[in-house]
Amino acid sequence: MSRQGSGTARGEHLGPTNPRLLGNPIDFIAEDHMRERAICAMIDKIAAAEQPDRDDCDHVLAFLREELPLHLADEDEDLFPMMRARCEPDDEIDIIIDRLQSDHGHALTDTPDVVALLRRGSELPDDGRARLTDFATHSRRHIIVENAIILPIARARLSKDDLDIMRLHMLKRRGLDRLLGA
Ligand SMILES: [Fe+2]
Ligand SMILES: [Fe+2]
Numbered sequence: 001m002s003r004q005g006s007g008t009a010r011g012e013h014l015g016p017t018n019p020r021l022l023g024n025p026i027d028f029i030a031e032d033h034m035r036e037r038a039i040c041a042m043i044d045k046i047a048a049a050e051q052p053d054r055d056d057c058d059h060v061l062a063f064l065r066e067e068l069p070l071h072l073a074d075e076d077e078d079l080f081p082m083m084r085a086r087c088e089p090d091d092e093i094d095i096i097i098d099r100l101q102s103d104h105g106h107a108l109t110d111t112p113d114v115v116a117l118l119r120r121g122s123e124l125p126d127d128g129r130a131r132l133t134d135f136a137t138h139s140r141r142h143i144i145v146e147n148a149i150i151l152p153i154a155r156a157r158l159s160k161d162d163l164d165i166m167r168l169h170m171l172k173r174r175g176l177d178r179l180l181g182a
Contacts, residue, residue, distance in 0.1 A: 012038070013031075013034050013035040013037070013038035014038070016035070016063075016066070016067050017031045017032045017035050017067075018031075019171070019174060019176055022167050022170055022171060022176075023167075024163065025074075025078075025079075025163055025166040025167045025170055026151055026154050026155055026158070026163070028074075028170065029071070029074060029075070029079065029146075029151065030147065030151055032067075032071050032074075033143045033146065033147055035063075035067070036068075036071070036139060036143055037140065037143060039059075039060055039063050039139075040136040040139050040140050041136075042056050042059060042060055043060055043114075043132050043133075043135060043136040044132075044133060044136050046060065046118070046124075046132060047124070047129040047130075047132040047133045047136075048129070050123065051122075051123055052118075052120075052123075052124060057118040057119070060118055061115060061118050061119070064111055064114065064115060064118075068107075068111075070173055070174060072104050072107070072108070073173055074166075074169075074170055074173070075100070075104070075146075076101060076104060077169065078165075078166045078169050078170065079150070079154060079166065080097045080100070080101065082154075082158060082162050082165075082166065083097065083150070083153065083154055083157065083158070084097060086157045086158055086159075086162065087153065087157055091153060091157075093150075093153065096145065096149055096150070097150075099145075100142065100145065100146065100150070103138065103142045106138070107135075107138070107139065107142075110131075110135055110138075113131060114131065114132060114135050117131060117132060118132075
């Protein structure tokens with residue numbers, strides 16, 4: 001399966017999000033969420049299969065190793081602190097971000113078990129299937145809150161300068177800042 005960028009904002013999300021979408025960091029994060037949803041669907045397929053497809057397992061493993069840590073860092077180190085600084089008390093954003101950051105902690109704690117299951121290369125036990133399905137379900141719930149609440153407020157509250165700083169950090173995180181002339 002291709003590991004190239006998905007190419008368009010409405011691609012099939014079969015590869016990492018295209019860095020060209022970093023022209024608007026919020027668009028990039030929204031596209032990363034589409035990518036994460038595609039991965040959740042793949043995890044559900046693996047959990048339901050009599051014999052998990054090796055390519056599917058390797059694809060999800062590569063996502064967990066290479067893409068998810070970058071996405072979590074984009075939010076934890078840039079998006080969330082910037083929103084805490086820019087939002088009004090009436091936005092009541094702190095309590096939502098606290099919950100999302102707690103979810104990130106759980107995701108990091110759960111990932112080693114998920115990785116171990118995906119590496120088995122054999123039929124999964126029932127409790128292993130349930131663990132994979134739980135991981136995908138929690139991830140989807142998390143994305144719904146971020147898409148419905150966080151990203152629309154970010155688009156309204158963050159300034160052009162904020163977005164420029166976020167873009168630079170996201171490019172540096174990916175080792176792309178010099179390549180793209182940031
Ligand atoms: Fe998140
Ligand atoms: Fe996210």
